[in-house]
Amino acid sequence: MMQNFSWMQTDKLDHALVESLHWAEINIAAWGTAGQVACLIVAIVAGSFLSTPAARWFAAQVQKRKPLGFIRIHASSREIFFLIFTLALLWLMATIAQGAHLPFLILQTVATLASVWAIIRFTSSTIKSEFLARLVAVSLWLLAALSIFGWLTPAIDLANRAAFSVGSIRLSLLFIVKSIAAYGILFWLVRLGSNLIDRGFARANGLTPSQQVLFNKLSTIALYAVAVVLGLNIVGLDLTSLAVFSGALGLGIGFGLQKVVSNLISGIILLMDKSIKPGDVIALGDTYGWVNSLGARCVSVLTRDGKEHLLPNENLITQTVENWSYSDRKVRLHIPIGVAYGSDIHLVKKLLLQALEGHPRILKDPAPRCLIMGFGDSSIDHELRCWIFDPQEGQSNLKSDIYYRIWDLFKENGVEIPFPQRDIHIKSSEGTVPGDSGIATR
DSSP states (O other): OHHHHHHHHHHHHHHHHHHHHHHHHHHTSSHHHHHHHHHHHHHHHHHHHHHHHHHHHHHHHHHHHOOOOSOOOOSOHHHHHHHHHHHHHHHHHHHHHHHTTOOOHHHHHHHHHHHHHHHHHHHHHTOSOHHHHHHHHHHHHHHHHHHHTTOHHHHHHHHHHSEEEETTEEEEHHHHHHHHHHHHHHHHHHHHHHHHHHHHHHTOTTSOHHHHHHHHHHHHHHHHHHHHHHHHHHHTOOGGGGHHHHHHHHHHHHHTSHHHHHHHHHHHHHHHHTSSOTTOEEEETTEEEEEEEEOSSEEEEEOTTSOEEEEEHHHHHHSOOEETTSSOOOEEEEEEEEEOTTSOHHHHHHHHHHHHTTOTTBOSSSOOEEEEEEEOSSSEEEEEEEEESOGGGOSHHHHHHHHHHHHHHHHHHTOOOOOOOOOEEOOOOTTSOTTOOEEOOO
16 A cells, blocks of 8 residues: 555656656747747846946046036946846847747746836835935835736725724825825925926026025025925825814924024024025134025024034024124134344334235235334234124134244344343342342333
8 A cells, every 4th residue: 555655756856857847848948939039138137237438438528527416326437337237138038029920928028027127126216314214215115026827906995994093083004105105206206396496596697605505595495385284185195184283383382492493583583584505604602614505494604613503593593693794794804923122113014014015815905004003011002993794714723824924024134033031130239138039020
């Protein structure tokens, strides 16, 4: 009995092996299958070969023309051209094979899967965050797999049944997924639209920098508001059901978001009254530098040390701000210098004014001036006053240049720069106690 059973099992295995070999002979070892595999290899090799020079040409064109693109793809140009050339060749070969009544099923299947993969790769590569890019890629692959195997409709029904209620609002897994996907796509489109509008305003010659920033911020706020309303309509949420949250939102703004709202409104005020503009040189407290950018919450101020200070917009409204380029970019510098008593003050004045001559940053109109500020303990105090037009380039470096010139001119003409000194005179007389001394200072 056991021998018959063993013989029957061996016969079934032999039969399955024969059937498998027969199927492989018909479907795999056939010339049509071999030809399609050869076409696949040719398409991949040709795509890899053509992508390198195409990527170099594209990089040269970008470097030459510098286009204002508003979609950034975080993928190499070689990878992009490889996908383009390979897909084009696969679909071309599949179309030719179908027209010539040759086997094309493998080519068409691989071309379809490769097209889906390319779409997912391009979509996820527009996202800068690596985590979000992978999340989007996995989600799209999951949808594609469910659709290919015919499981998409049952999965949607299952996600719709997995639900719970919050008051009168029914929240299902399908609703949550749809909301995340809808708002993700809408906010992605808002970001692209905001970048496009920003570049459009940047090329508008009739707008000042403050007006460009103001219109860009207002348009971005409007786009986000439209995206929120559209997202609620897409997911099918009744706007009247959100009335219960309006009171909580008002309390949140009143208690926890005061500074945020204040900075937002202060930023709009700064943009509207043009008191602070990108490129202005300002001083607020211990921070001195030029305005790099205006944001919805803060102002970026870049110092000469390369440090970027983020100042809240509210501080620039409520505190005293020195704007060195508000109405005029010209600034007067004060350079103090002292000379020894006994110096020819008329020669000193001539030399000090000569130290300012020819410097490219010092304006000739208004003309520089040299004044005597007083007679000090050990020096005659002078002060140079001159005007510059580029305070954003710094003051200390300019003063250093002037002091170097003054040092050289004084040394050439024998003008002494005094320094504090003390002379000690020791007197010896009959009326003095041994060890006493008289000290005179000057």
